[in-house]
Amino acid sequence: MTQINRRKLFSASAVMAVVALAASVMPAQAAGEVGVTNTSVKFGITSPKTGAAAPGYEKIPGAIKAYFDYVNDKGGINGRKLTLVSRDDQYVPATAVQNAIKLINTDKVFALLGTLGTASTKAITGPAGPATVYKVPTLFVNTGFSGFADKKKYPTTFALLPSYAMEAKVIAKYIKDKYAGKKVGIVYQDDDFGKDALAGFKTAGLTFDVAVPYASLSQGVATVPPTWIQKLSTAKAEVVVMFGVSSATTALLGNAYALGYKPQWVLASIGGDATTIASAKKIPIALMAGAKGLSFAPSPNDSKDEWIAQFMEINTKYNPGVAFDNNIVAGMTTAFLTAQAVKAAGQNLTRKGIVAAIEKSGSTFANPSLAPLGYSSTSHVGATGYWVGTYDTTGGLNADGGKYTVYTTDSGSGAVVESTFKRPAMPENGLPK
Amino acid sequence: MKTQIIKTRLLSLVSISGLLVGLVVGVPTSAQAADPQCLTANYVTQCAGATSDSALYTMVAPANFNGTLLLWSHGLRPNIDIPAGIPSYGGYKVNSAAEFAPGLSDGDLTILNTLVAKGYGVAGSGFARQGVNVTQGVAANVELIAAFKKKFPTTTKVVAWGASLGTQITQTLTEQHPELVDAAVLGCPATAPGPVMIKYFGDFMWAFKTFFDPTIKGFGYSAGKLGEGEAALDMQKFFVALSKISAGTLSGAWPDTSSAAGKALEAGGVPVRSAMTLVALLAGVPLRSEHIDGNSSPVGLETAFELAYTPAIAATENGGTVGLASILLMQDGESQGGGIVFDNKATDYAALIAEDRDVYSAALSGNSATDSMLGVLAASPRVTGSATAMAKVSQLLPITGKINVPTVLMTAESDQFTVAGTAQFLIDSYKVQYAAAKTAAMAASKKSRTYTTPVNKLLPLWEKTAENYTVFSGATPDITKPAGRGTGHCKFTSNQWLAAADLAIGAAKKGSFGLGGTVATTARKVGLTYDTKFRVPVMRGLQG
Numbered sequence: 001m002t003q004i005n006r007r008k009l010f011s012a013s014a015v016m017a018v019v020a021l022a023a024s025v026m027p028a029q030a031a032g033e034v035g036v037t038n039t040s041v042k043f044g045i046t047s048p049k050t051g052a053a054a055p056g057y058e059k060i061p062g063a064i065k066a067y068f069d070y071v072n073d074k075g076g077i078n079g080r081k082l083t084l085v086s087r088d089d090q091y092v093p094a095t096a097v098q099n100a101i102k103l104i105n106t107d108k109v110f111a112l113l114g115t116l117g118t119a120s121t122k123a124i125t126g127p128a129g130p131a132t133v134y135k136v137p138t139l140f141v142n143t144g145f146s147g148f149a150d151k152k153k154y155p156t157t158f159a160l161l162p163s164y165a166m167e168a169k170v171i172a173k174y175i176k177d178k179y180a181g182k183k184v185g186i187v188y189q190d191d192d193f194g195k196d197a198l199a200g201f202k203t204a205g206l207t208f209d210v211a212v213p214y215a216s217l218s219q220g221v222a223t224v225p226p227t228w229i230q231k232l233s234t235a236k237a238e239v240v241v242m243f244g245v246s247s248a249t250t251a252l253l254g255n256a257y258a259l260g261y262k263p264q265w266v267l268a269s270i271g272g273d274a275t276t277i278a279s280a281k282k283i284p285i286a287l288m289a290g291a292k293g294l295s296f297a298p299s300p301n302d303s304k305d306e307w308i309a310q311f312m313e314i315n316t317k318y319n320p321g322v323a324f325d326n327n328i329v330a331g332m333t334t335a336f337l338t339a340q341a342v343k344a345a346g347q348n349l350t351r352k353g354i355v356a357a358i359e360k361s362g363s364t365f366a367n368p369s370l371a372p373l374g375y376s377s378t379s380h381v382g383a384t385g386y387w388v389g390t391y392d393t394t395g396g397l398n399a400d401g402g403k404y405t406v407y408t409t410d411s412g413s414g415a416v417v418e419s420t421f422k423r424p425a426m427p428e429n430g431l432p433k
Numbered sequence: 434m435k436t437q438i439i440k441t442r443l444l445s446l447v448s449i450s451g452l453l454v455g456l457v458v459g460v461p462t463s464a465q466a467a468d469p470q471c472l473t474a475n476y477v478t479q480c481a482g483a484t485s486d487s488a489l490y491t492m493v494a495p496a497n498f499n500g501t502l503l504l505w506s507h508g509l510r511p512n513i514d515i516p517a518g519i520p521s522y523g524g525y526k527v528n529s530a531a532e533f534a535p536g537l538s539d540g541d542l543t544i545l546n547t548l549v550a551k552g553y554g555v556a557g558s559g560f561a562r563q564g565v566n567v568t569q570g571v572a573a574n575v576e577l578i579a580a581f582k583k584k585f586p587t588t589t590k591v592v593a594w595g596a597s598l599g600t601q602i603t604q605t606l607t608e609q610h611p612e613l614v615d616a617a618v619l620g621c622p623a624t625a626p627g628p629v630m631i632k633y634f635g636d637f638m639w640a641f642k643t644f645f646d647p648t649i650k651g652f653g654y655s656a657g658k659l660g661e662g663e664a665a666l667d668m669q670k671f672f673v674a675l676s677k678i679s680a681g682t683l684s685g686a687w688p689d690t691s692s693a694a695g696k697a698l699e700a701g702g703v704p705v706r707s708a709m710t711l712v713a714l715l716a717g718v719p720l721r722s723e724h725i726d727g728n729s730s731p732v733g734l735e736t737a738f739e740l741a742y743t744p745a746i747a748a749t750e751n752g753g754t755v756g757l758a759s760i761l762l763m764q765d766g767e768s769q770g771g772g773i774v775f776d777n778k779a780t781d782y783a784a785l786i787a788e789d790r791d792v793y794s795a796a797l798s799g800n801s802a803t804d805s806m807l808g809v810l811a812a813s814p815r816v817t818g819s820a821t822a823m824a825k826v827s828q829l830l831p832i833t834g835k836i837n838v839p840t841v842l843m844t845a846e847s848d849q850f851t852v853a854g855t856a857q858f859l860i861d862s863y864k865v866q867y868a869a870a871k872t873a874a875m876a877a878s879k880k881s882r883t884y885t886t887p888v889n890k891l892l893p894l895w896e897k898t899a900e901n902y903t904v905f906s907g908a909t910p911d912i913t914k915p916a917g918r919g920t921g922h923c924k925f926t927s928n929q930w931l932a933a934a935d936l937a938i939g940a941a942k943k944g945s946f947g948l949g950g951t952v953a954t955t956a957r958k959v960g961l962t963y964d965t966k967f968r969v970p971v972m973r974g975l976q977g
Contacts, residue, residue: 052737092727093792094721128968215801216794216799
């Protein structure tokens with residue numbers, strides 16, 4: 001009997017010691033995963049909602065929330081409602097970092113979503129960035145910087161967009177196929193964005209007769225864009241690729257129009273955002289007419305596409321008064337993939353679990369992209385291709401010949417090939433299976 | 434009734450000791466005798482003495498001394514006179530007066546009086562030499578502890594604390610003499626290894642002079658008074674160039690003192706703000722400063738201002754401290770080491786900023802401009818250090834990072850002088866040390882069948898940088914406004930120092946820091962954060 005009591009005492013004191021240790025200055029562990037309750041999962045986004053970069057992009061958080069609201073009205077995912085905390089970073093990396101810290105530590109989000117811009121995303125997910133420090137997944141980022149597909153360097157970051165290098169390779173193939181023998185020029189942003197693209201063009205074997213780099217923000221200096229036109233026209237460039245942001249595209253098209261320069265424009269997807277160009281109200285949107293553009297998702301004008309039709313319906317009901325465009329498509333695609341990932345991660349939702357779920361089955365997630373997704377245990381690349389179309393006088397991008405011809409490739413030395421990918425059918429009512 | 438009397442007595446002791454300490458601080462402290470000269474009045478004894486190497490010291494204990502001594506080590510005092518007009522230190526004359534609590538150098542007796550009123554003893558030295566004086570500081574402190582215990586034999590615990598360079602002294606004391614210290618507080622820690630600290634300042638100054646004024650000597654000062662004069666001249670040149678950089682931040686104009694390569698960059702369209710941003714980035718200088726939060730802009734310049742200009746403005750504000758410190762430390766390090774103590778022959782500056790350049794692309798004016806600037810640095814003559822002198826630096830700043838006693842780290846996230854990466858070094862080092870201790874404990878438990886988790890000995894407290902604090906006057910940040918929280922060097926409040934001291938004293942008595950929630954609450958009340966997951970970038974000298 002005494003023996004038993006001693007044992008009991010011993011084990012009781014051992015338990016107390018363990019409890020005391022757990023409560024001491026070592027960090028306390030939460031019972032469940034941060035941001036997850038039995039009835040909800042909380043996500044966070046930092047993106048430009050005000051400031052110079054906001055037009056167009058400011059719609060993305062609203063679109064994500066609209067899709068989440070739609071899902072929640074249908075019962076949520078695995079019984080949990082999806083919620084979103086949105087903070088405005090004005091496209092400034094330092095602010096994005098502060099926002100991410102607040103989303104993680106104050107708002108206690110489960111994961112970050114859809115961060116926008118390479119600089120901000122790098123600042124958040126880099127070696128000393130808050131997502132890395134606090135081990136918070138950063139899902140479906142809105143930047144084409146090819147580095148984010150590198151799982152070793154960014155272990156909990158997943159890309160959504162195809163990389164800029166992929167886009168450049170697709171453009172290179174298109175130009176070589178369609179405009180062989182013509183003089184080709186390029187205007188590009190002289191940072192990671194343009195650097196990634198130049199690497200893609202080089203890999204694809206496209207050389208330029210004239211290359212015009214511009215430093216980010218210099219497109220806003222009135223005397224700078226006319227010099228681009230001068231260089232391009234002096235070189236007699238007949239086809240000009242624009243690999244920059246929308247404000248630079250606006251400056252390029254506006255100054256070319258004023259100076260009577262009329263090449264065949266090929267606008268990379270970031271700078272070919274018609275919504276942003278239109279909202280700036282600096283040029284008539286009709287100046288985009290005839291320019292070539294690229295997208296990995298169906299055209300927002302394509303109401304026959306089942307995804308676009310479903311997203312339009314959701315937008316009308318849950319995001320009333322906000323015009324449907326490619327930014328809404330991007331936001332809802334982000335939201336759908338997130339819901340799909342939550343579903344795949346199962347009832348016991350953890351940060352590690354959702355990363356593993358995307359790596360395991362992300363490449364098979366249904367979504368609007370017309371190009372296959374590249375998620376795997378070794379790569380965090382998102383969509384892997386583009387289709388090329390032509391802008392109309394309203395800024396709408398329409399598939400040439402009325403058919404999406406999708407080219408797929410990688411960010412490295414892989415060939416650009418016409419995709420045979422058959423997009424999975426949209427799950428019933430646009431809800432993840 | 435008894436309680437009432439005691440309370441009244443304590444109350445009067447508090448007020449009297451405040452007055453007394455204020456008065457006694459003025460007592461001559463030039464005693465050279467082995468035993469200190471002491472004066473007791475109004476229940477407080479204050480002693481002034483000197484160690485065997487003539488370091489002046491002061492020690493204070495109240496009548497109700499509770500057995501715990503707080504041993505203070507002051508921060509950097511230049512070992513040369515500073516010309517008038519130099520920011521922060523202008524007109525300074527070498528000063529070896531004893532300093533025995535935080536705040537005294539600013540004439541603030543709050544901390545001293547609070548501690549004495551609570552029954553603690555306090556002591557501190559002025560050290561036998563100024564400048565880089567870790568060796569002398571440790572020696573003085575060892576003697577001072579013995580002197581204090583001799584005078585006040587009821588001493589049971591010693592808590593060593595220090596600020597800035599004083600943390601090198603304090604940490605080294607705990608590494609070399611753990612038997613003498615029961616706990617430590619390292620405020621604005623300068624606790625990275627010597628070569629890493631030298632690299633921080635050296636990289637900044639070398640890149641600065643390479644771009645903005647090649648007549649700044651920076652390295653290789655002459656011996657003796659001649660070298661002191663060269664350093665003084667460098668200070669003047671440095672601040673002239675810095676003020677011209679500041680004036681050209683918005684226009685892009687470079688100082689007229691710039692190198693030929695710098696002027697060529699300017700002619701090529703690279704604005705001076707980009708070069709200043711690069712200089713700060715490659716050294717690892719914080720890009721938030723006392724008046725620049727990095728998130729604010731004047732009306733009408735939203736986004737563009739933060740992206741293009743604020744990094745350079747913060748770099749310029751922080752750069753003043755870094756450049757001045759570089760001159761002082763190089764001159765003093767070289768005079769003690771007998772040669773150049775910095776070497777960048779093999780430094781790949783492009784690799785150092787490979788990750789950051791994309792984040793600060795607009796501030797650096799894009800890839801072409803960045804590559805041009807890096808090209809200038811790659812083509813410029815490098816500094817060749819003296820192997821003997823550099824080895825000596827490791828002895829002059831001998832920290833290993835081993836934590837022997839419970840230690841409170843108190844760090845401002847955007848400290849430009851002792852950057853937060855110095856604290857991160859200790860934190861990362863201790864993680865390795867703690868993991869090894871756990872492994873050893875596991876191994877021991879196989880024999881004893883009893884596992885005891887090692888006690889955590891390192892408590893990092895952060896003063897995180899505030900989000901928004903820049904105030905604009907038109908299009909220009911107003912630097913006359915109060916500094917933002919978590920910026921600047923050693924700007925801790927009295928309450929923050931006292932909270933850190935309380936935590937260390939508690940750990941000295943109990944052997945551990947106690948419950949995490951209690952620590953977090955204590956920290957939060959004084960504007961600090963206890964966050965074991967928080968990280969700051971490691972110093973450039975520890976990268977790779």
